[in-house]
Amino acid sequence: MNKIRVGVSVNNDKIEFLCSPEDTVLDVLRDNLRLTGTKEGCGTGDCGACSIILDDKLVCSCLVLAGEVEGSEISTIEGMAIDGKLHPLQQNFLKHAALQCGICTPGILIAAKALLERNPDPTETEVRYWLAGNLCRCTGYDKIIRAVMDAAAEMRS
Amino acid sequence: MCSKKDEMKKKFRVVGTRPIRPDGIEKVTGQALYGADLHAPNMLVGKMLRINEPHAIIKSINISKAQKLPGVKAIITFQDFMEVSTNKTNDILENCLANKKVLYDGHAVAAVAAINSEIAKKALDLIDIELEMLPFVVDVDTAMQKGSPVVQLGRKHENVSDDFSDNVTSFCSFGHGILEDGYKNAAKVIERSFKTPSVHQGYIEPHACLASMTADGRSDLWCCTQGQYNVRAICADIMGIEESKLRVTASEIGGGFGGKTTVFIEPIALALSLKAGHPVKIVMTREEVFKATGPTVSSSIDIKMGMSKLGIITAAHAVIRYEGGAFPNETYELGAQSAFAAYDLKAVKSEGYNVLTNRPAQAAYRAPGAPQAIFAVESAVDELCEQLNLDPLETRLKNAAKKGTKASYGPTFDEIGLIATLESAKKHPHYAAPLAQNQGRGISCGFWFNFGGNTCVSLNINFDGTVGIIEGNPDIGGSRASISQMAAEELGIPLERIRTVIADTNSLGHNDVTDGSRVTFSVGLATIKAAKAAKKEMCKRVAKLWKIHEDAVIWKDGYVLPAGPNAGDQEPLSLKEIAAMSAQTGGPIAGHHEVNAEGAGVSFGVHLVDVEVDPETGQTKILRYTVFQDAGKAVHPSYVEGQMQGGSVQGIGWALNEEYIYDSSGKLQNSGFLDYRIPVASDLPMIEPVILEIPNPGHPYGVRGVGETSIVPPLAAICNAVSRATNIRFTELPLSPPKVLSAILGKE
Numbered sequence: 052m053n054k055i056r057v058g059v060s061v062n063n064d065k066i067e068f069l070c071s072p073e074d075t076v077l078d079v080l081r082d083n084l085r086l087t088g089t090k091e092g093c094g095t096g097d098c099g100a101c102s103i104i105l106d107d108k109l110v111c112s113c114l115v116l117a118g119e120v121e122g123s124e125i126s127t128i129e130g131m132a133i134d135g136k137l138h139p140l141q142q143n144f145l146k147h148a149a150l151q152c153g154i155c156t157p158g159i160l161i162a163a164k165a166l167l168e169r170n171p172d173p174t175e176t177e178v179r180y181w182l183a184g185n186l187c188r189c190t191g192y193d194k195i196i197r198a199v200m201d202a203a204a205e206m207r208s
Numbered sequence: 209m210c211s212k213k214d215e216m217k218k219k220f221r222v223v224g225t226r227p228i229r230p231d232g233i234e235k236v237t238g239q240a241l242y243g244a245d246l247h248a249p250n251m252l253v254g255k256m257l258r259i260n261e262p263h264a265i266i267k268s269i270n271i272s273k274a275q276k277l278p279g280v281k282a283i284i285t286f287q288d289f290m291e292v293s294t295n296k297t298n299d300i301l302e303n304c305l306a307n308k309k310v311l312y313d314g315h316a317v318a319a320v321a322a323i324n325s326e327i328a329k330k331a332l333d334l335i336d337i338e339l340e341m342l343p344f345v346v347d348v349d350t351a352m353q354k355g356s357p358v359v360q361l362g363r364k365h366e367n368v369s370d371d372f373s374d375n376v377t378s379f380c381s382f383g384h385g386i387l388e389d390g391y392k393n394a395a396k397v398i399e400r401s402f403k404t405p406s407v408h409q410g411y412i413e414p415h416a417c418l419a420s421m422t423a424d425g426r427s428d429l430w431c432c433t434q435g436q437y438n439v440r441a442i443c444a445d446i447m448g449i450e451e452s453k454l455r456v457t458a459s460e461i462g463g464g465f466g467g468k469t470t471v472f473i474e475p476i477a478l479a480l481s482l483k484a485g486h487p488v489k490i491v492m493t494r495e496e497v498f499k500a501t502g503p504t505v506s507s508s509i510d511i512k513m514g515m516s517k518l519g520i521i522t523a524a525h526a527v528i529r530y531e532g533g534a535f536p537n538e539t540y541e542l543g544a545q546s547a548f549a550a551y552d553l554k555a556v557k558s559e560g561y562n563v564l565t566n567r568p569a570q571a572a573y574r575a576p577g578a579p580q581a582i583f584a585v586e587s588a589v590d591e592l593c594e595q596l597n598l599d600p601l602e603t604r605l606k607n608a609a610k611k612g613t614k615a616s617y618g619p620t621f622d623e624i625g626l627i628a629t630l631e632s633a634k635k636h637p638h639y640a641a642p643l644a645q646n647q648g649r650g651i652s653c654g655f656w657f658n659f660g661g662n663t664c665v666s667l668n669i670n671f672d673g674t675v676g677i678i679e680g681n682p683d684i685g686g687s688r689a690s691i692s693q694m695a696a697e698e699l700g701i702p703l704e705r706i707r708t709v710i711a712d713t714n715s716l717g718h719n720d721v722t723d724g725s726r727v728t729f730s731v732g733l734a735t736i737k738a739a740k741a742a743k744k745e746m747c748k749r750v751a752k753l754w755k756i757h758e759d760a761v762i763w764k765d766g767y768v769l770p771a772g773p774n775a776g777d778q779e780p781l782s783l784k785e786i787a788a789m790s791a792q793t794g795g796p797i798a799g800h801h802e803v804n805a806e807g808a809g810v811s812f813g814v815h816l817v818d819v820e821v822d823p824e825t826g827q828t829k830i831l832r833y834t835v836f837q838d839a840g841k842a843v844h845p846s847y848v849e850g851q852m853q854g855g856s857v858q859g860i861g862w863a864l865n866e867e868y869i870y871d872s873s874g875k876l877q878n879s880g881f882l883d884y885r886i887p888v889a890s891d892l893p894m895i896e897p898v899i900l901e902i903p904n905p906g907h908p909y910g911v912r913g914v915g916e917t918s919i920v921p922p923l924a925a926i927c928n929a930v931s932r933a934t935n936i937r938f939t940e941l942p943l944s945p946p947k948v949l950s951a952i953l954g955k956e
């Protein structure tokens with residue numbers, strides 16, 4: 052097996068890993084780096100549970116080959132709270148009970164963070180369309196949308 | 209006596225508030241460990257070989273080439289398992305791994321454990337399977353007919369008529385009164401046939417487990433499940449070991465909705481581990497989840513219903529045919545029992561059939577069996593209201609079941625909340641809001657039985673005055689929070705001083721599966737009783753200390769105090785103080801409670817929905833959605849609302865989009881989230897929850913289960929709304945745009 056050596060930064064830590072040509076970034080995060088906060092719901096780009104930020108772009112990590120991310124910066128759910136302090140999105144998800152089982156939560160938090168970085172004052176419709184790629188089967192989205200809107204308001208003030 | 213007054217407690221201090229859930233931080237930071245998140249040293253990867261044919265005899269399986277592949281550590285087929293003790297366990301095993309026949313597209317025939325997933329996948333390709341194809345059947349009505357391909361012989365019960373094929377395994381009938389008399393008294397009688405597709409629970413976390421089994425039978429299993437004790441019972445039976453040898457630990461669970469109440473990969477991982485001598489992890493792909501775990505039943509239902517001019521249902525009859533895949537199940541009974549539960553009827557009959565087909569074995573899905581039957585009944589009620597020019601909400605109020613109603617399935621109802629929910633819907637501004645062109649409003653009632661069941665809880669008073677609760681049901685959506693709240697309420701201490709953990713199977717006695725909306729009710733009940741037992745012990749300790757009789761002390765708001773002036777004037781002692789002294793007063797203090805809980809109290813809900821149908825595309829948009837549901841007592845209202853909202857949206861998906869689509873060769877065409885489309889955020893408006901609290905007499909705080917009822921009404925509520933918006937009566941789900949459009953075009 053020919054392994055590829057890749058250097059990246061994950062949540063601001065410089066790391067190196069070896070991967071097979073067919074490994075995805077999700078495989079490497081979960082299996083090699085044991086960063087299991089990023090979840091796999093489908094492996095085909097349809098559920099958003101594996102959302103990460105790759106060089107400022109929101110991507111499904113199950114669709115990105117690990118061998119092709121040399122030199123890039125990756126942010127995952129594990130890097131969202133800084134020094135143990137929760138991000139306003141995380142706080143509002145807890146306050147609003149925006150998670151039931153919680154399996155979709157890391158992906159939705161990452162996606163919502165990417166939205167608020169681009170659009171600090173989104174409308175409800177904008178939030179709904181932005182998060183349309185993140186499936187949640189438990190909540191019916193109501194409390195998730197409210198949590199994102201409230202976090203946005205809090206971050207603006 | 210200690211704790212006597214607490215029974216009558218009306219005002220709550222912690223119950224009914226909305227604290228942050230205790231397992232929240234782990235879940236928003238990615239630290240919580242779900243099924244696929246555990247790694248073991250020296251772990252192998254397990255994968256299953258699945259056959260993409262609907263029905264075939266397995267002539268041979270040749271594993272010799274695969275076995276020689278370097279890195280392959282074990283391969284198993286059905287032949288590696290010994291005979292099991294019951295038909296039911298055998299069905300579960302044969303569903304995990306085919307025996308003589310492949311029974312559905314996606315049925316597994318072999319499993320491999322290898323040092324990595326690449327090698328495991330290669331090994332699967334090297335297994336040679338010889339099959340002899342058989343004719344197949346995937347449609348419920350076709351499967352019932354004589355001459356249809358038979359899925360499994362010898363499964364038909366004696367009470368099933370010989371007019372049907374051998375696929376019809378079971379029959380049941382419920383009801384009372386004389387239907388013919390009722391139809392004679394009706395102003396209008398309609399007969400309609402309905403169909404609902406099979407749909408998947410769609411939990412976002414695929415099944416996953418990590419198993420380790422040694423030659424002496426001692427084994428450990430980590431898995432995402434709704435019931436670790438049930439997993440243990442099934443796997444111990446399959447592996448031929450005593451239950452005590454197998455420790456099952458439930459991981460955090462990424463959704464279940466009934467679909468994680470049985471096993472699909474767990475015995476396979478154990479068997480691979482035993483053979484290979486390594487821990488083995490199996491994680492399903494999404495395609496495997498769709499093809500080989502349990503969707504709910506699909507149905508074909510006939511309703512005959514009569515109504516008087518004033519809107520009284522004079523007689524009602526349902527014939528319910530459920531197809532639950534290749535193995536028998538009992539969902540048809542739940543359908544027949546729940547069909548007419550919302551109504552107080554003089555003459556009613558419901559009959560149910562279970563039918564085998566070449567589809568995956570069904571599994572429970574939130575209120576299993578009820579949504580389909582109630583969809584048909586509530587659609588018929590709505591059409592009669594329309595034809596007789598009656599208000600659909602008033603009409604339901606006139607017929608609504610109440611305390612004392614003899615339900616169609618036998619029991620007589622105690623305090624129930626149906627009338628209160630209907631009244632609340634009637635008063636809500638939603639019901640009177642104006643509608644525009646191409647818009648329609650739909651309503652439906654919903655019902656679920658709610659279960660209690662076997663439950664154990666241990667509650668330990670730590671020396672520092674904090675409290676540890678051990679319970680045995682996975683936290684599927686906030687139950688650690690609600691259980692801690694009930695304990696804090698009962699003990700009169702701050703919530704933060706309590707930690708609730710979920711036990712593995714060897715750390716606590718048996719607990720039934722997390723299903724039937726039983727956890728907040730039963731585990732809550734056992735927690736309250738365990739707390740009472742601990743309080744009694746604390747009273748005893750203090751009485752001893754004060755050298756007075758046990759009856760001379762009372763418990764009040766977290767303190768033990770003298771019962772009256774005759775008992776003395778000692779300073780009250782707090783739980784914390786009593787805990788600190790426990791080593792000196794007789795040792796650690798704990799309470800526990802074990803029960804097979806009854807009195808769960810049935811649950812009713814009413815949904816109102818406004819839709820707009822685009823006449824150009826046939827697309828339905830949900831404009832407004834309101835849910836009214838009786839929670840008995842909402843322990844943590846946010847999570848009660850969450851259940852109401854989440855269940856509603858699953859029902860919306862079922863009504864509008866979701867369905868298992870089989871092609872003409874019996875293969876599933878949409879085994880991914882792209883083509884099996886569950887609702888996404890942009891499909892939906894906010895879902896407004898209205899919680900009613902009609903206390904359940906069977907629970908100390910009045911709690912009723914709330915988890916399942918909410919998936920029941922959306923099917924009919926939406927279908928009724930679409931029918932009213934288009935002036936076309938729809939009887940088949942899902943109301944996907946092509947179906948609605950062709951009906952609109954057909955009318956023009």
Ligand code: FES
Nearest residue numbers: 092094096099113
């Ligand atoms: S796992 Fe990547 S989108 Fe579902």
Ligand code: FES
Nearest residue numbers: 151155187188189
């Ligand atoms: S909280 Fe369970 S899938 Fe979103």
